[in-house]
Amino acid sequence: MSIFNSNAAIQEVQNEKLQEILSICEKGHPYYKELWSKEGIDVSLIKTTDDLIRLPLTHKQALMENPDSFRIQLKDLPLQERILWEVIYTTGTTSEPTPFFNTTHDYHNYLFQSKRVAEISGIFSTDIIANLFPLTTAPMGAYLRSVTNAYAAGATIFAALPGAKNAKHDLQRSMQECIRLIEQNRPTILWGIPSFLRRLLIKAIELEADFQSVRMCAITGEASSMAMRDEIRRCLKVLHAKDQIVFDRYGSTELGAFAQCKEESDWHNPTPEAQFHEVVDIESGKRLNHGERGALAVTHLDRRGTVLIRFLIGDFVSIANDACPNCGRQGDRIVGPVTRAKDLVKVKGMLINPSVLLNGIQSIIGIDEFQVEVCKAVASDPFSMDELKVRIATQVLDKAHLIRHLTETVQISVKVTPRIEIVAIEDIFNIEKHAKIQRFIDSRK
Numbered sequence: 001m002s003i004f005n006s007n008a009a010i011q012e013v014q015n016e017k018l019q020e021i022l023s024i025c026e027k028g029h030p031y032y033k034e035l036w037s038k039e040g041i042d043v044s045l046i047k048t049t050d051d052l053i054r055l056p057l058t059h060k061q062a063l064m065e066n067p068d069s070f071r072i073q074l075k076d077l078p079l080q081e082r083i084l085w086e087v088i089y090t091t092g093t094t095s096e097p098t099p100f101f102n103t104t105h106d107y108h109n110y111l112f113q114s115k116r117v118a119e120i121s122g123i124f125s126t127d128i129i130a131n132l133f134p135l136t137t138a139p140m141g142a143y144l145r146s147v148t149n150a151y152a153a154g155a156t157i158f159a160a161l162p163g164a165k166n167a168k169h170d171l172q173r174s175m176q177e178c179i180r181l182i183e184q185n186r187p188t189i190l191w192g193i194p195s196f197l198r199r200l201l202i203k204a205i206e207l208e209a210d211f212q213s214v215r216m217c218a219i220t221g222e223a224s225s226m227a228m229r230d231e232i233r234r235c236l237k238v239l240h241a242k243d244q245i246v247f248d249r250y251g252s253t254e255l256g257a258f259a260q261c262k263e264e265s266d267w268h269n270p271t272p273e274a275q276f277h278e279v280v281d282i283e284s285g286k287r288l289n290h291g292e293r294g295a296l297a298v299t300h301l302d303r304r305g306t307v308l309i310r311f312l313i314g315d316f317v318s319i320a321n322d323a324c325p326n327c328g329r330q331g332d333r334i335v336g337p338v339t340r341a342k343d344l345v346k347v348k349g350m351l352i353n354p355s356v357l358l359n360g361i362q363s364i365i366g367i368d369e370f371q372v373e374v375c376k377a378v379a380s381d382p383f384s385m386d387e388l389k390v391r392i393a394t395q396v397l398d399k400a401h402l403i404r405h406l407t408e409t410v411q412i413s414v415k416v417t418p419r420i421e422i423v424a425i426e427d428i429f430n431i432e433k434h435a436k437i438q439r440f441i442d443s444r445k
């Protein structure tokens with residue numbers, strides 16, 4: 001019987017795995033061992049995921065400060081639970097990349113999760129996947145894990161290697177070379193960052209490239225709006241692609257991937273036996289009920305490298321726990337919109353949420369690319385007024401109308417009037433130089 005048939009079966013497995021991981025952490029997790037003993041917490045009393053609320057939440061800062069202290073160090077575990085298989089790095093905009101350690105056991109678990117993701121989202125052994133993630137300075141989860149996803153489904157995969165040029169090895173391919181590789185290898189799935197995929201599809205239309213083999217775009221690595229996903233579908237249609245499915249993945253290095261069973265629906269936790277999720281109130285830290293929006297926290301139930309208990313991912317969502325209206329699976333589903341808490345910034349004294357702003361701008365038809373910058377009105381004068389600049393690239397003829405529409409959208413989204421500049425697309429997005437568009441820049445500091 002599938003675990004997805006009953007919530008009671010899921011809870012039973014989760015409680016059993018929780019007791020096991022807590023006992024491992026108590027013996028061999030440097031960070032939690034010290035924290036729990038300092039706070040006088042007896043983890044043997046925690047028997048169920050309901051009891052978990054007695055443990056403190058873990059903030060990202062703690063992991064970033066000492067990633068090694070989050071790694072299980074127990075000599076008497078079986079070999080496959082001790083051997084280091086790979087290290088993935090999460091990159092912040094300001095800090096050094098943070099390592100996330102995977103043992104053989106964790107790698108096998110990720111293969112298992114990927115197999116479930118493939119089942120839920122309809123990826124088959126007959127698929128050919130084009131990995132379109134950039135080759136980066138530190139090993140990036142999406143790049144490494146696209147391969148794991150292909151292996152788990154028994155599918156074929158190749159990497160196009162776009163990204164910032166590195167003269168030493170000269171491995172990165174231009175957008176045009178990536179398009180030629182796609183024509184040659186005839187993939188059924190294009191796997192990449194949405195803004196890059198969209199630029200690639202637009203270029204392919206320009207070049208009249210043969211993309212008829214493609215049936216799906218799997219997107220991950222940055223948030224996308226419904227308008228952005230519709231735009232990807234439109235491009236696929238113009239290219240006479242076999243189908244125009246946009247599979248939007250929600251996930252992170254610490255979470256792994258969540259899968260949609262239907263386009264534009266919630267995200268299933270593919271392996272509830274390995275991960276427990278809850279939503280908490282960010283101010284009080286109290287656990288919220290299903291359906292209430294708050295900060296997402298994950299507890300790893302079955303990892304042996306980096307292990308996180310009640311770890312705040314940094315995203316605001318809600319959780320649904322009823323049977324999925326599309327596929328009937330039980331277990332938790334993440335319900336969007338996904339917004340980021342840490343991104344709140346003050347502009348002209350107003351607290352604004354960049355995710356809401358970027359989503360609003362992304363929904364405007366006629367903007368090819370855009371970038372938002374918060375800066376000082378007089379760059380040399382730190383006491384001058386804040387300014388919200390929106391740079392856009394567009395080919396629309398009626399520019400005055402577009403500017404009016406954009407101004408209104410920004411005002412409605414964040415209550416600040418922007419200064420709008422029309423620039424060349426290369427000034428915003430140059431794939432030869434950057435792997436990803438920096439959509440929001442705060443250059444006041």
Ligand SMILES: [Zn+2]
Pocket residue numbers: 261262268324325326327328329
């Ligand atoms: Zn479903």
